[in-house]
Amino acid sequence: MSVSEPLVKVRGVTKAFGSNNVLNGVDLDVPRGSVVSIIGASGSGKTTLLRCVNLLESYDSGSIEVDGVEVGYDIADGRRRPRGERDLARIRADIGMVFQMFNLFPHLTATENVMLGLRKVRGMAKAEARATAEQWLVRVGLGDKLASLPIEMSGGQQQRVGIARAVAMNPKVLLLDEITSALDPELVGEVLKVVRELARDGMTMMLVTHEMSFARDVSSRVVFMDGGRVAVEGTPREVFGAPAQSERLRGFLARIELREV
Amino acid sequence: MNVMINSLPFLWQGLLVTLQVSAIVVVAAFVLGISLGVGLSFGPRWVAWPIRIYSDLIRGLPLLVLIFSVYYMLPLTGVNVTSFWAAIFALAAFQSAHVAEVTRGAVQSIPPGQHEAGKAIGLTFGQRMIYVVFPQALRRFLPPWINTVVSTVQGSALVSLVGIVDLMLAIQQVIGRTFKPMPMYILGALIYFAINYALSLISRTLEARFAYVRE
Numbered sequence A: 001m002s003v004s005e006p007l008v009k010v011r012g013v014t015k016a017f018g019s020n021n022v023l024n025g026v027d028l029d030v031p032r033g034s035v036v037s038i039i040g041a042s043g044s045g046k047t048t049l050l051r052c053v054n055l056l057e058s059y060d061s062g063s064i065e066v067d068g069v070e071v072g073y074d075i076a077d078g079r080r081r082p083r084g085e086r087d088l089a090r091i092r093a094d095i096g097m098v099f100q101m102f103n104l105f106p107h108l109t110a111t112e113n114v115m116l117g118l119r120k121v122r123g124m125a126k127a128e129a130r131a132t133a134e135q136w137l138v139r140v141g142l143g144d145k146l147a148s149l150p151i152e153m154s155g156g157q158q159q160r161v162g163i164a165r166a167v168a169m170n171p172k173v174l175l176l177d178e179i180t181s182a183l184d185p186e187l188v189g190e191v192l193k194v195v196r197e198l199a200r201d202g203m204t205m206m207l208v209t210h211e212m213s214f215a216r217d218v219s220s221r222v223v224f225m226d227g228g229r230v231a232v233e234g235t236p237r238e239v240f241g242a243p244a245q246s247e248r249l250r251g252f253l254a255r256i257e258l259r260e261v
Numbered sequence B: 001m002n003v004m005i006n007s008l009p010f011l012w013q014g015l016l017v018t019l020q021v022s023a024i025v026v027v028a029a030f031v032l033g034i035s036l037g038v039g040l041s042f043g044p045r046w047v048a049w050p051i052r053i054y055s056d057l058i059r060g061l062p063l064l065v066l067i068f069s070v071y072y073m074l075p076l077t078g079v080n081v082t083s084f085w086a087a088i089f090a091l092a093a094f095q096s097a098h099v100a101e102v103t104r105g106a107v108q109s110i111p112p113g114q115h116e117a118g119k120a121i122g123l124t125f126g127q128r129m130i131y132v133v134f135p136q137a138l139r140r141f142l143p144p145w146i147n148t149v150v151s152t153v154q155g156s157a158l159v160s161l162v163g164i165v166d167l168m169l170a171i172q173q174v175i176g177r178t179f180k181p182m183p184m185y186i187l188g189a190l191i192y193f194a195i196n197y198a199l200s201l202i203s204r205t206l207e208a209r210f211a212y213v214r215e
Ligand SMILES: Nc1ncnc2c1ncn2[C@@H]1O[C@H](COP(=O)(O)OP(=O)(O)O)[C@@H](O)[C@H]1O
Pocket: A017, A020, A022, A040, A041, A042, A043, A044, A045, A046, A047, A048, A049
């Protein structure tokens, strides 16, 4: 793979839930080390797109390549076969995901949440996994919560464990789906701060967000999705600065701003 | 009183058989039932459907009918087993269907987000079960599972009907010799009660111990 090839390459991806065509031919590139923000109205297919990238959903047609590998299908003599469980697990291990509702393992402490993948997927020895997990938890500002169970932490703290759990696996790309929308407003900042630091350190990210000022600051590219397609794509300046090119984008941004005031 | 004391060594032999039958059945039904329950909950249709039919069928039969069916029908199919193993086979088939349903209830109570979080860090299906689903499902699994253990001990009394000298048949044989049914049945009831009461105590202790998720 050449270094200039995008790390994530989405081409003509379609996906339907029954008769509901949710993705209608999505094209998208995520260059190495870049942050691509995906914005768009509720129901426009943002979550579904992210879930297709790490195979929590299958896609019907088109192609999603991560680091040159078609994620959803095994392609042998021109035929596409859905990947088996082991293949899926191996591919997913290199694609991190942070969830809107955190989805921490409630029976494990913060450290154990981060350690599980390191131990069972990366095959690290216990001591090494523990050290790595603690290092990441300290980095996200949770050095004093190492032994806490999720239920003993605030939403912002839980979400930072969620981020640590994903990045500790050393993924090629990190997917973040509205990771602050379940948080009380005063807890949003501490989580976004961590994401900014990851961006600065060169982590490749695809993030769905309704925090427009955050998207403007942190993104290399911004993608506006509408009706299961990429309607507008450009630098933050192009998308937020001159949205005149798309009536729908202008409407969307106006509605968001009204809410933010 | 004398009757009871004199009969004790004989009853002790019967009790051992009851415990032995129960233990074998509990272990077999545990392993088989959990596998069936996982298949029922997460398997593709061609796995889940046969299990659904098996479970509904087996649970719909009276245990006694099942024991007699196995006891009389297995030899017809050319399989020769002792009445001891025929009875164990029938009890295990019966209890495994119940354990499968208990497992299904417990694992399906775990929200989809837990499976997805496990997938997202690259855990395989088996790893997700062992490290994510089972530990959380345990608390919901234990109480109804102990009920299946209790019902196994109770149901094991039916093996006396195919001539196995368990606690039940031992009691009846003592009665047959002494013609004193009342004290013997009371003693028998006390022994069965003691075993099952101990089990329910264990259940409550375990349940409290695994209550790390407040609801
Ligand atoms: N698992 C599912 N089953 C059926 N429909 C779904 C499922 N997930 C999403 N959808 C539908 O897909 C559409 C897009 O949803 P989603 O990708 O969540 O949009 P967004 O994240 O942009 O709000 C919605 O109409 C939603 O109802």
